[in-house]
Amino acid sequence: MNRPGVPILAVLALVACDQAPKEQASPKGSPISAQAPVPPPGTGPDARTPFGPTKRAIDPKSSDAAERVLEHFGALIEQGRWSEAESLWSNVRAAAQFRLDLKDNTETHLRIERPSESEGAAGSIYLTVPASFYGKRKNGEQFASPALVTLRRVNDVPGSTEAQRRWHIERIEWQLR
Numbered sequence: 001m002n003r004p005g006v007p008i009l010a011v012l013a014l015v016a017c018d019q020a021p022k023e024q025a026s027p028k029g030s031p032i033s034a035q036a037p038v039p040p041p042g043t044g045p046d047a048r049t050p051f052g053p054t055k056r057a058i059d060p061k062s063s064d065a066a067e068r069v070l071e072h073f074g075a076l077i078e079q080g081r082w083s084e085a086e087s088l089w090s091n092v093r094a095a096a097q098f099r100l101d102l103k104d105n106t107e108t109h110l111r112i113e114r115p116s117e118s119e120g121a122a123g124s125i126y127l128t129v130p131a132s133f134y135g136k137r138k139n140g141e142q143f144a145s146p147a148l149v150t151l152r153r154v155n156d157v158p159g160s161t162e163a164q165r166r167w168h169i170e171r172i173e174w175q176l177r
C-alpha cells in the first residue's frame with residue numbers, strides 16, 4: 001500500500017530541523033533567543049590563561065624596582081657574572097673592591113630582607129635594604145656576613161641622565177667574616 005502523505009511529512013520534518021530557534025519577546029520588547037549563546041572555548045568563568053598570571057608593571061621609580069635591581073645583582077654574583085654585577089653600581093672602584101673581597105669564594109649568595117622606607121636628599125632617593133651574603137670559600141669553609149645595601153636613584157630633575165634616574169647600588173656596608 002502506497003501512502004502519499006509520508007514523503008511530504010518527511011520533507012516538512014527536514015525543513016523544521018533546519019530552522020533557527022524561535023524567538024520570544026522580552027518584557028521590554030527586544031527578542032530573546034530560546035537558546036543561550038555558547039561562549040567560545042577558554043572564555044567561560046572558569047577559564048585560565050595559558051600563559052599564567054599576568055605580572056603587574058613595576059614603576060621604575062618605586063622601591064619595588066630598587067629591590068629588583070638588588071635581586072638581579074644577587075643572581076649575577078651567584079652565576080659568577082661579576083662584570084655585569086659591577087655595572088649595577090654607581091661607583092666602579094667600590095664595585096671592584098667588593099668583587100676582590102669575595103674572590104676566594106666558590107659560592108656566593110645574597111639573601112634580601114625587607115627594605116626600609118625610601119628617603120630623599122639633595123635630588124636623590126635612597127633605599128637601604130638589610131641583606132646577608134653567604135656561601136662557601138675555596139677551602140670549604142662556610143661564611144655568612146650581614147650587610148646593609150644602599151640603592152640610589154636621581155630624581156627627575158633637569159640635567160639628570162637616564163642612567164642616573166635608574167636604581168643602582170650606591171654602597172654595601174658589611175663585615176667580611
